[in-house]
Amino acid sequence: MSYVIGGGLAGLIWAYFHPQTEIIAGADLEERQKDWVIPLPKYIYDTPQSRRFLEQVLGEKVKSRTVNVGICYKDYRGIVPPKIRDLCRRLYYEKTRGVKLEKEKPVPKEAMGSGKFSFEVLDFPFHNLEQELLELMRERCIFSNVWKFDLANKTLFLDELGNPSLKWAEIVVTIPQPDFWALCKGYEERAMFFKSKPVWIYDADFSGPDWFWRSPFDYFLFPDPTLSFFRITKGPDKRVGIEFSEEKDMISQLSSLFWKEGKIWRMTVLRHGKIVSKHSGSLSWEVNFPPWSEEIRFFGRFGTWKSDLKVHDLIEEACGHARKMSEPLEGMQK
Ligand SMILES: Cc1cc2nc3c(=O)[nH]c(=O)nc-3n(C[C@H](O)[C@H](O)[C@H](O)COP(=O)(O)OP(=O)(O)OC[C@H]3O[C@@H](n4cnc5c(N)ncnc54)[C@H](O)[C@@H]3O)c2cc1C
Numbered sequence: 001m002s003y004v005i006g007g008g009l010a011g012l013i014w015a016y017f018h019p020q021t022e023i024i025a026g027a028d029l030e031e032r033q034k035d036w037v038i039p040l041p042k043y044i045y046d047t048p049q050s051r052r053f054l055e056q057v058l059g060e061k062v063k064s065r066t067v068n069v070g071i072c073y074k075d076y077r078g079i080v081p082p083k084i085r086d087l088c089r090r091l092y093y094e095k096t097r098g099v100k101l102e103k104e105k106p107v108p109k110e111a112m113g114s115g116k117f118s119f120e121v122l123d124f125p126f127h128n129l130e131q132e133l134l135e136l137m138r139e140r141c142i143f144s145n146v147w148k149f150d151l152a153n154k155t156l157f158l159d160e161l162g163n164p165s166l167k168w169a170e171i172v173v174t175i176p177q178p179d180f181w182a183l184c185k186g187y188e189e190r191a192m193f194f195k196s197k198p199v200w201i202y203d204a205d206f207s208g209p210d211w212f213w214r215s216p217f218d219y220f221l222f223p224d225p226t227l228s229f230f231r232i233t234k235g236p237d238k239r240v241g242i243e244f245s246e247e248k249d250m251i252s253q254l255s256s257l258f259w260k261e262g263k264i265w266r267m268t269v270l271r272h273g274k275i276v277s278k279h280s281g282s283l284s285w286e287v288n289f290p291p292w293s294e295e296i297r298f299f300g301r302f303g304t305w306k307s308d309l310k311v312h313d314l315i316e317e318a319c320g321h322a323r324k325m326s327e328p329l330e331g332m333q334k
Protein backbone atom coordinates (compact mmCIF):
# COMPACT_ATOMS: atom_id res chain seq x y z
CA MET A 1 0.00 0.00 0.00
CA SER A 2 1.06 3.56 -0.66
CA TYR A 3 0.31 6.20 2.00
CA VAL A 4 0.41 9.98 1.90
CA ILE A 5 1.39 11.35 5.31
CA GLY A 6 -0.46 14.61 6.04
CA GLY A 7 -3.89 15.79 4.89
CA GLY A 8 -3.03 19.43 4.10
CA LEU A 9 -3.14 20.77 0.59
CA ALA A 10 0.12 19.03 -0.41
CA GLY A 11 -1.12 15.60 0.71
CA LEU A 12 -4.53 16.09 -0.87
CA ILE A 13 -3.04 17.20 -4.20
CA TRP A 14 -0.72 14.19 -4.33
CA ALA A 15 -3.57 11.81 -3.47
CA TYR A 16 -5.86 13.38 -6.06
CA PHE A 17 -3.44 12.44 -8.84
CA HIS A 18 -2.64 9.03 -7.31
CA PRO A 19 -5.96 7.29 -6.66
CA GLN A 20 -4.32 4.14 -5.25
CA THR A 21 -2.96 5.98 -2.20
CA GLU A 22 -4.53 6.36 1.22
CA ILE A 23 -4.13 9.57 3.22
CA ILE A 24 -3.10 9.63 6.86
CA ALA A 25 -4.61 13.03 7.29
CA GLY A 26 -3.77 13.97 10.89
CA ALA A 27 -5.93 14.12 14.01
CA ASP A 28 -6.40 17.87 14.22
CA LEU A 29 -8.75 18.48 11.32
CA GLU A 30 -11.43 20.28 13.31
CA GLU A 31 -8.85 22.65 14.75
CA ARG A 32 -7.34 23.19 11.30
CA GLN A 33 -10.68 24.01 9.74
CA LYS A 34 -10.82 27.12 11.92
CA ASP A 35 -7.51 28.26 10.44
CA TRP A 36 -8.90 27.95 6.95
CA VAL A 37 -11.03 31.07 7.44
CA ILE A 38 -8.32 33.45 8.70
CA PRO A 39 -7.59 36.15 6.11
CA LEU A 40 -4.12 35.10 4.98
CA PRO A 41 -2.23 35.87 1.81
CA LYS A 42 -2.71 32.42 0.31
CA TYR A 43 -3.15 32.33 -3.46
CA ILE A 44 -2.85 29.83 -6.27
CA TYR A 45 -0.95 31.26 -9.22
CA ASP A 46 -2.78 31.11 -12.52
CA THR A 47 -0.90 28.63 -14.71
CA PRO A 48 -2.43 26.39 -17.41
CA GLN A 49 -2.00 23.33 -15.19
CA SER A 50 -3.31 24.86 -11.94
CA ARG A 51 -6.32 26.24 -13.83
CA ARG A 52 -7.09 22.85 -15.41
CA PHE A 53 -6.78 21.18 -11.99
CA LEU A 54 -8.99 23.65 -10.17
CA GLU A 55 -11.67 23.62 -12.85
CA GLN A 56 -11.66 19.84 -12.82
CA VAL A 57 -12.02 19.70 -9.03
CA LEU A 58 -14.73 22.36 -8.90
CA GLY A 59 -16.49 21.43 -12.12
CA GLU A 60 -16.75 25.07 -13.14
CA LYS A 61 -14.82 27.82 -14.91
CA VAL A 62 -12.54 29.90 -12.71
CA LYS A 63 -11.64 33.54 -13.32
CA SER A 64 -8.27 35.04 -12.62
CA ARG A 65 -7.41 38.28 -10.87
CA THR A 66 -4.37 40.37 -10.11
CA VAL A 67 -2.99 40.50 -6.58
CA ASN A 68 -1.09 43.66 -5.63
CA VAL A 69 1.36 43.77 -2.76
CA GLY A 70 2.22 46.99 -0.96
CA ILE A 71 5.36 47.71 1.05
CA CYS A 72 5.07 49.99 4.06
CA TYR A 73 8.45 51.34 5.09
CA LYS A 74 9.02 54.71 6.79
CA ASP A 75 6.36 57.00 5.31
CA TYR A 76 5.68 54.98 2.19
CA ARG A 77 2.14 53.67 2.26
CA GLY A 78 2.46 50.77 -0.12
CA ILE A 79 4.78 52.02 -2.85
CA VAL A 80 8.48 52.32 -2.08
CA PRO A 81 10.84 53.72 -4.70
CA PRO A 82 12.71 51.00 -6.70
CA LYS A 83 16.05 52.06 -5.24
CA ILE A 84 15.12 50.98 -1.70
CA ARG A 85 13.25 47.80 -2.65
CA ASP A 86 16.34 45.65 -2.21
CA LEU A 87 16.91 47.11 1.25
CA CYS A 88 13.28 46.33 2.13
CA ARG A 89 13.63 42.75 0.90
CA ARG A 90 16.79 42.30 2.97
CA LEU A 91 15.21 43.74 6.13
CA TYR A 92 12.07 41.68 5.61
CA TYR A 93 14.03 38.47 5.19
CA GLU A 94 16.09 39.14 8.32
CA LYS A 95 13.05 40.06 10.37
CA THR A 96 10.88 37.10 9.39
CA ARG A 97 13.69 34.50 9.58
CA GLY A 98 15.40 35.93 12.66
CA VAL A 99 18.80 35.95 10.90
CA LYS A 100 21.40 38.56 9.94
CA LEU A 101 22.53 38.48 6.30
CA GLU A 102 26.10 39.36 5.37
CA LYS A 103 26.15 42.79 3.74
CA GLU A 104 28.07 41.78 0.62
CA LYS A 105 25.86 38.74 -0.08
CA PRO A 106 22.86 39.21 -2.41
CA VAL A 107 19.36 39.06 -0.97
CA PRO A 108 18.04 35.45 -1.09
CA LYS A 109 15.83 34.79 -4.08
CA GLU A 110 12.79 33.83 -2.00
CA ALA A 111 12.87 37.03 0.12
CA MET A 112 9.58 38.94 0.19
CA GLY A 113 7.58 36.58 -1.98
CA SER A 114 10.51 36.30 -4.43
CA GLY A 115 10.21 40.03 -5.07
CA LYS A 116 6.94 39.72 -6.98
CA PHE A 117 4.65 42.65 -6.15
CA SER A 118 1.92 41.92 -8.65
CA PHE A 119 0.82 38.52 -9.90
CA GLU A 120 -2.12 36.68 -11.47
CA VAL A 121 -4.01 34.20 -9.30
CA LEU A 122 -7.06 31.99 -9.63
CA ASP A 123 -9.98 33.84 -8.12
CA PHE A 124 -11.11 31.20 -5.67
CA PRO A 125 -10.64 31.05 -1.88
CA PHE A 126 -7.61 28.93 -1.11
CA HIS A 127 -9.26 27.18 1.85
CA ASN A 128 -12.25 26.10 -0.25
CA LEU A 129 -9.92 23.98 -2.34
CA GLU A 130 -8.79 22.08 0.77
CA GLN A 131 -12.41 21.50 1.73
CA GLU A 132 -13.43 20.38 -1.77
CA LEU A 133 -10.53 17.95 -2.06
CA LEU A 134 -11.18 16.56 1.37
CA GLU A 135 -14.81 15.91 0.51
CA LEU A 136 -13.79 14.18 -2.74
CA MET A 137 -11.37 11.86 -0.96
CA ARG A 138 -12.85 11.51 2.52
CA GLU A 139 -13.17 7.70 2.25
CA ARG A 140 -9.46 7.43 1.55
CA CYS A 141 -8.54 9.41 4.69
CA ILE A 142 -7.50 8.07 8.07
CA PHE A 143 -7.96 10.91 10.58
CA SER A 144 -5.07 10.00 12.90
CA ASN A 145 -1.52 11.12 13.48
CA VAL A 146 1.40 8.85 12.79
CA TRP A 147 2.96 8.20 16.14
CA LYS A 148 6.14 6.41 14.97
CA PHE A 149 7.81 5.26 11.72
CA ASP A 150 9.92 2.11 11.62
CA LEU A 151 11.85 2.69 8.40
CA ALA A 152 13.74 -0.58 8.28
CA ASN A 153 10.51 -2.57 8.49
CA LYS A 154 8.47 -0.12 6.38
CA THR A 155 5.85 0.13 9.11
CA LEU A 156 4.08 3.04 10.73
CA PHE A 157 2.17 3.12 13.99
CA LEU A 158 -0.95 5.11 14.69
CA ASP A 159 -0.70 5.06 18.46
CA GLU A 160 1.85 4.55 21.17
CA LEU A 161 0.85 0.93 21.76
CA GLY A 162 1.84 0.23 18.16
CA ASN A 163 -1.68 -0.73 17.28
CA PRO A 164 -2.85 -0.31 14.61
CA SER A 165 0.29 -0.60 12.56
CA LEU A 166 0.39 -0.27 8.79
CA LYS A 167 2.94 -1.72 6.36
CA TRP A 168 3.82 0.42 3.38
CA ALA A 169 5.29 -0.14 -0.08
CA GLU A 170 5.81 3.61 -0.45
CA ILE A 171 5.13 6.72 1.63
CA VAL A 172 4.84 10.31 0.47
CA VAL A 173 5.76 12.60 3.35
CA THR A 174 4.11 16.04 3.37
CA ILE A 175 4.33 16.76 7.11
CA PRO A 176 7.20 19.09 8.05
CA GLN A 177 10.41 17.12 7.47
CA PRO A 178 11.85 17.72 10.98
CA ASP A 179 8.60 16.36 12.48
CA PHE A 180 8.94 13.31 10.26
CA TRP A 181 12.51 12.57 11.37
CA ALA A 182 11.57 13.14 15.02
CA LEU A 183 9.12 10.24 14.60
CA CYS A 184 11.59 7.86 12.91
CA LYS A 185 12.98 5.22 15.22
CA GLY A 186 16.77 5.57 15.27
CA TYR A 187 16.89 8.74 13.14
CA GLU A 188 15.40 11.25 15.58
CA GLU A 189 18.53 13.43 15.69
CA ARG A 190 18.05 14.43 12.06
CA ALA A 191 15.20 16.69 13.16
CA MET A 192 17.66 19.23 14.53
CA PHE A 193 19.13 19.99 11.10
CA PHE A 194 15.96 21.86 10.15
CA LYS A 195 15.42 25.38 11.42
CA SER A 196 12.20 27.37 11.28
CA LYS A 197 10.63 30.38 12.96
CA PRO A 198 7.10 30.53 14.31
CA VAL A 199 4.54 33.05 13.11
CA TRP A 200 1.74 34.43 15.31
CA ILE A 201 -1.39 35.20 13.31
CA TYR A 202 -4.26 37.37 14.53
CA ASP A 203 -7.69 37.34 13.01
CA ALA A 204 -9.16 40.78 13.84
CA ASP A 205 -11.60 43.51 12.93
CA PHE A 206 -9.67 46.58 12.02
CA SER A 207 -10.99 50.06 11.46
CA GLY A 208 -7.51 51.25 10.39
CA PRO A 209 -6.74 54.43 8.50
CA ASP A 210 -8.61 55.34 5.31
CA TRP A 211 -5.54 55.04 3.08
CA PHE A 212 -5.20 51.40 4.09
CA TRP A 213 -8.68 50.44 2.89
CA ARG A 214 -8.72 52.75 -0.13
CA SER A 215 -5.36 51.59 -1.52
CA PRO A 216 -5.30 49.03 -4.36
CA PHE A 217 -3.18 46.55 -2.37
CA ASP A 218 -4.44 43.17 -1.21
CA TYR A 219 -1.83 42.93 1.50
CA PHE A 220 0.99 45.00 2.94
CA LEU A 221 4.48 43.99 4.02
CA PHE A 222 6.29 45.78 6.86
CA PRO A 223 10.09 45.33 6.71
CA ASP A 224 10.80 47.81 9.53
CA PRO A 225 12.72 45.80 12.19
CA THR A 226 11.29 47.91 15.05
CA LEU A 227 7.78 46.59 14.35
CA SER A 228 6.95 43.02 15.38
CA PHE A 229 4.34 42.45 12.71
CA PHE A 230 5.40 41.92 9.12
CA ARG A 231 2.24 41.46 7.07
CA ILE A 232 -1.37 42.64 7.12
CA THR A 233 -3.86 41.09 4.71
CA LYS A 234 -7.21 42.65 3.90
CA GLY A 235 -10.20 40.38 4.34
CA PRO A 236 -13.89 41.02 3.73
CA ASP A 237 -15.88 43.43 5.96
CA LYS A 238 -12.81 45.15 7.40
CA ARG A 239 -11.48 41.87 8.74
CA VAL A 240 -7.68 41.46 8.58
CA GLY A 241 -5.04 38.80 9.13
CA ILE A 242 -2.00 40.20 10.95
CA GLU A 243 1.22 38.21 11.09
CA PHE A 244 3.83 38.70 13.81
CA SER A 245 7.39 37.44 13.92
CA GLU A 246 7.44 37.69 17.75
CA GLU A 247 4.89 37.11 20.48
CA LYS A 248 3.96 40.69 21.36
CA ASP A 249 0.92 42.56 22.56
CA MET A 250 -0.81 43.13 19.26
CA ILE A 251 -2.81 46.23 20.17
CA SER A 252 0.14 48.19 21.57
CA GLN A 253 2.27 47.34 18.55
CA LEU A 254 -0.37 48.40 16.08
CA SER A 255 -1.72 51.43 17.90
CA SER A 256 1.66 53.14 17.72
CA LEU A 257 1.26 52.99 13.97
CA PHE A 258 -2.35 53.19 12.96
CA TRP A 259 -4.67 50.94 14.92
CA LYS A 260 -7.74 52.95 15.86
CA GLU A 261 -10.11 50.40 17.25
CA GLY A 262 -11.08 46.84 16.59
CA LYS A 263 -11.62 43.40 17.97
CA ILE A 264 -9.41 40.34 18.04
CA TRP A 265 -11.28 37.19 17.16
CA ARG A 266 -8.56 34.64 17.39
CA MET A 267 -4.82 34.02 17.45
CA THR A 268 -3.07 31.03 15.92
CA VAL A 269 0.60 30.07 16.05
CA LEU A 270 2.15 28.45 13.00
CA ARG A 271 5.04 26.51 14.50
CA HIS A 272 7.00 26.34 11.23
CA GLY A 273 5.61 29.61 9.86
CA LYS A 274 8.89 30.54 8.16
CA ILE A 275 11.40 27.98 6.96
CA VAL A 276 14.90 29.18 7.80
CA SER A 277 17.41 26.50 6.80
CA LYS A 278 17.95 22.93 5.75
CA HIS A 279 20.41 20.29 6.88
CA SER A 280 24.01 21.32 6.49
CA GLY A 281 24.92 18.52 4.08
CA SER A 282 27.13 16.77 6.63
CA LEU A 283 28.91 13.65 5.39
CA SER A 284 27.14 11.24 7.70
CA TRP A 285 23.81 12.50 6.47
CA GLU A 286 24.56 12.20 2.75
CA VAL A 287 26.64 9.01 2.73
CA ASN A 288 24.69 6.95 5.21
CA PHE A 289 21.39 7.34 3.50
CA PRO A 290 20.00 3.82 3.81
CA PRO A 291 18.39 1.79 1.04
CA TRP A 292 14.86 2.28 2.37
CA SER A 293 15.08 5.88 1.18
CA GLU A 294 13.83 4.91 -2.27
CA GLU A 295 10.40 4.14 -0.92
CA ILE A 296 10.13 7.56 0.73
CA ARG A 297 9.25 10.67 -1.22
CA PHE A 298 9.16 14.16 0.30
CA PHE A 299 6.54 16.45 -1.17
CA GLY A 300 5.23 19.99 -0.53
CA ARG A 301 6.83 23.08 0.98
CA PHE A 302 7.18 21.62 4.46
CA GLY A 303 7.88 18.05 3.38
CA THR A 304 10.78 19.13 1.16
CA TRP A 305 11.63 22.11 3.38
CA LYS A 306 11.84 24.44 0.40
CA SER A 307 10.37 27.79 1.33
CA ASP A 308 9.75 28.98 -2.23
CA LEU A 309 7.54 26.04 -3.29
CA LYS A 310 4.01 27.10 -4.16
CA VAL A 311 0.82 25.18 -4.75
CA HIS A 312 0.98 25.45 -8.54
CA ASP A 313 4.46 23.80 -8.38
CA LEU A 314 2.92 20.91 -6.44
CA ILE A 315 0.11 20.45 -8.93
CA GLU A 316 2.66 20.30 -11.73
CA GLU A 317 4.88 17.81 -9.91
CA ALA A 318 2.08 15.49 -8.76
CA CYS A 319 0.38 15.51 -12.14
CA GLY A 320 3.71 14.95 -13.96
CA HIS A 321 4.59 12.03 -11.71
CA ALA A 322 1.18 10.38 -12.15
CA ARG A 323 1.47 10.74 -15.90
CA LYS A 324 4.94 9.23 -15.93
CA MET A 325 3.79 6.26 -13.87
CA SER A 326 0.85 5.56 -16.15
CA GLU A 327 2.85 5.81 -19.43
CA PRO A 328 4.25 2.27 -19.47
CA LEU A 329 0.81 0.90 -18.60
CA GLU A 330 -0.85 2.80 -21.40
CA GLY A 331 1.90 1.63 -23.72
CA MET A 332 1.20 -1.98 -22.75
CA GLN A 333 -2.50 -1.62 -23.40
CA LYS A 334 -2.01 -0.33 -26.92
C1 LIG B 1 1.32 32.13 5.99
C2 LIG B 1 1.49 31.28 4.76
C3 LIG B 1 1.11 31.76 3.52
C4 LIG B 1 1.25 30.96 2.38
N1 LIG B 1 0.84 31.44 1.18
C5 LIG B 1 0.91 30.66 0.09
C6 LIG B 1 0.42 31.13 -1.18
O1 LIG B 1 -0.06 32.25 -1.30
N2 LIG B 1 0.51 30.33 -2.27
C7 LIG B 1 1.03 29.07 -2.16
O2 LIG B 1 1.04 28.39 -3.18
N3 LIG B 1 1.52 28.61 -0.99
C8 LIG B 1 1.46 29.35 0.14
N4 LIG B 1 1.94 28.89 1.33
C9 LIG B 1 2.66 27.62 1.39
C10 LIG B 1 1.91 26.33 1.32
O3 LIG B 1 1.70 26.04 -0.05
C11 LIG B 1 0.58 26.33 2.01
O4 LIG B 1 0.75 26.67 3.36
C12 LIG B 1 -0.07 24.93 1.97
O5 LIG B 1 -1.40 25.03 2.42
C13 LIG B 1 0.70 23.95 2.84
O6 LIG B 1 0.11 22.70 2.74
P1 LIG B 1 0.84 21.42 3.34
O7 LIG B 1 -0.01 20.28 3.03
O8 LIG B 1 2.26 21.39 2.86
O9 LIG B 1 0.94 21.68 4.93
P2 LIG B 1 -0.22 21.76 6.03
O10 LIG B 1 -1.39 22.48 5.52
O11 LIG B 1 0.43 22.26 7.27
O12 LIG B 1 -0.68 20.26 6.25
C14 LIG B 1 0.07 19.33 7.01
C15 LIG B 1 -0.88 18.20 7.42
O13 LIG B 1 -0.13 17.18 8.09
C16 LIG B 1 -0.88 16.71 9.19
N5 LIG B 1 0.05 16.13 10.15
C17 LIG B 1 0.97 16.74 10.94
N6 LIG B 1 1.64 15.84 11.69
C18 LIG B 1 1.13 14.62 11.36
C19 LIG B 1 1.43 13.29 11.79
N7 LIG B 1 2.35 12.99 12.70
N8 LIG B 1 0.71 12.28 11.23
C20 LIG B 1 -0.23 12.53 10.28
N9 LIG B 1 -0.53 13.77 9.85
C21 LIG B 1 0.13 14.80 10.39
C22 LIG B 1 -1.61 17.95 9.72
O14 LIG B 1 -2.73 17.55 10.47
C23 LIG B 1 -1.98 18.61 8.40
O15 LIG B 1 -3.21 18.14 7.93
C24 LIG B 1 1.83 29.67 2.49
C25 LIG B 1 2.24 29.21 3.75
C26 LIG B 1 2.08 29.99 4.87
C27 LIG B 1 2.53 29.46 6.21
